[in-house]
Amino acid sequence: MLEDKNKKFTPLSELGEFGLIDHLSKLLTFKREDTIIGIGDDAAILDHNGYETLISKDLLTEGVHFDFFYTPLKHLGYKAIVVNISDIAAMGGEPTHAIVGIAVSARSSVEALEEIYEGMQIACSRYGIELVGGDTTTSTSGMTISVTAIGRVKKGEAILRSTAKPSDLIVVTGDLGGAYCGLLVLEREKEVFKANPYVQPDLSPYDYVVRRLLRPEARTDALEQLKALGIRPTSMIDISDGLSSELLHITTKSGVGARIYENKLPIDQQTFKVCEEMQLNATTVALNGGEDYELLFTIPLSDYEKIKNHPDFTVIGHMTEPNLPATLVTNLNEEIPITAQGWNSFKKQNT
């Protein structure tokens, strides 16, 4: 029930997810001394007596973020925890706890919830965190999983999105576009199955990309490697919505430009193979496919020697002066502006 029924309505798709967040965040005010960062980064930062507490929240909804047709429940539980840990890692923090809410149809079974919780528990053990409860309730239809992750970082040591400097190098962990290719493969097999339920799909040629989608990992290990290399990133974000949109978050928040190079983008062979099969451009997929949960960060130019031959870190470009845009230098040596074409759950539903 709206307060004023004569108000005119703006469809959510008009603003998109980021526009909506910006819009709603104007309604919030921050005055407490212990609120170090409210909104606008991967996690909020609260001052707890010298240490800073990080807190992040992600929702996963059935039919939007996952499809029970091809999502094993244990993997779903695992992923729900991991995507939140990824937000804490993207602040340079140590994840410590999670709290979970699940809204589920009353027609669901205890065993289904058990498998989800088992997957969550496996993720928690893997990352050394603990699940400290939550809320389970019914929904009138599809399942919604809400996870809040808690972490900590020494005072002042959180790595923000807003602190990249011109001339910093831009680095990503792992490879990009795999999770989106996994989704494309699973959606294709779903259609095949719907047409003929007797065909058993052979997913083994796609094991890597399918795993990227269904059972991603958070790159807490990359933080440890950076520490061992003596590198402190100047800014960081996790890649949940796609490289383009995450890079734009950093350039916008830091007030600098960026230039990345098509021939530097790390792409797995299986990702190339799926792109070929689906007649897609692998660069577009690496730029805009979401859910890779790799880390995107910037480091001082002077740290280049420390990182240049590392198998898990790829330098893909560098930040530029404040008045410059974020651009991609293509293999044909054209420089084109980067736009956010990341995953937009509001538009997705309307198409």
Add this chain to the structure above:
Amino acid sequence: MLEDKNKKFTPLSELGEFGLIDHLSKLLTFKREDTIIGIGDDAAILDHNGYETLISKDLLTEGVHFDFFYTPLKHLGYKAIVVNISDIAAMGGEPTHAIVGIAVSARSSVEALEEIYEGMQIACSRYGIELVGGDTTTSTSGMTISVTAIGRVKKGEAILRSTAKPSDLIVVTGDLGGAYCGLLVLEREKEVFKANPYVQPDLSPYDYVVRRLLRPEARTDALEQLKALGIRPTSMIDISDGLSSELLHITTKSGVGARIYENKLPIDQQTFKVCEEMQLNATTVALNGGEDYELLFTIPLSDYEKIKNHPDFTVIGHMTEPNLPATLVTNLNEEIPITAQGWNSFKKQNT
């Protein structure tokens, strides 16, 4: 997708909400030194460098916890925050922050979300806390609101459910059963409206009980009053599912019995009036109607003089020895066992 498709399934309704929580909690392990309390109380307790951080989570789902037919969006936002603050208050804590997730149909409007956020912001200001972000995404159908509240308490000062002693007095704040009567009135008016949309309901004779449902408050003020009176409760819980079920949480966790008195239960005149109209027993409504968000707590017998004439606190009984059950002494002086008939969202959907 379940891992083993030949598994037999247990419907959620068979376990009920508390049974399900107990069942799933066996899947969780707690070993971290900074996890003071994982699950089993109103909020989890984390050790953050001397202070303890409280964290609680509640989900509200459309069609189960709220009905847009009669729920103003601003009140919904307000309530979503308040019910979580209530959990922090029930630990004797000071609420400090909240983080919000909303899953909403893509067909919803920006204005609708704005009103919800405005209501949340009003609640946050009212209770001196800050909303530090969250996640907004689409759902394929109804709305789910997930709020995680953060609070703090001095080390060792959290008030648990598990620490009531035999002979302690049982006290409640405010009055009971009002929110459930508000729900009954609004459901009745909804039916009237559906039969004849031209009838404008007059809710003014029911303003108090309707407000109890739609715009509850968390009793942080009661904590301050207790402090001023020099009383430290020995155990505490908030009444979200009904007095009976909350009292049983305390007796079970504390390992003691309890005896409460029908003629002591605080019930508002409007609640009596609605019970009369609906031909319901007001005691049953006070015992089992949920969503009052009052506090139920125990105090040492020696504190009786400090509290006995307080207008906002009612002594309704006392704890008894460990081997005794929780009972109600009726107005006819019969002693009957108390059973948990609180709100069960899993069963509710099946009836």
